[in-house]
Amino acid sequence: MNQIILTGNLGADPEIFYTNEGMHIASFSLAFKSTKDKTNWVKITCFKKTADLAERYLHKGAKVAVSGMLDQDKWEDDYGNKKSTFKVIANIIEFIKTDGRGFEDNNSENNNYVPQSPDEDVPF
Secondary structure, three states: OOOEEEEEEEOOOOEEEEOOOOOEEEEEEEEEEEEOOEEEEEEEEEEHHHHHHHHHHOOOOOEEEEEEEEEEEEEEOOOOOEEEEEEEEEEEEEEEEOOOOOOOOOOOHHHEEOOOOOOOOOOO
């Protein structure tokens, strides 16, 4: 099973992309504490409906809980050195604290998004 849940704060507003086929993608960095004195960062990527919600409601500093799967990207740099990094492919984002941007009512029932199927938003 590949499942990860993180709670943290966005380091910047989400970056928004579209594939050639028009699929909506949102990406942002999430800061989370691993120990009392250490903050780690991880890239979060979401697709389709989850990306729509990230674009509309998330902003720098927002506190969220993200649930998804861990994904590893591998590549070679210009010198032939093998590199890798991890990211989270999010299928659930829970809004813990935002400034209300995008919400018509801060007590809205739409503070959480749970897709019909966890695989529905993942394009592979």
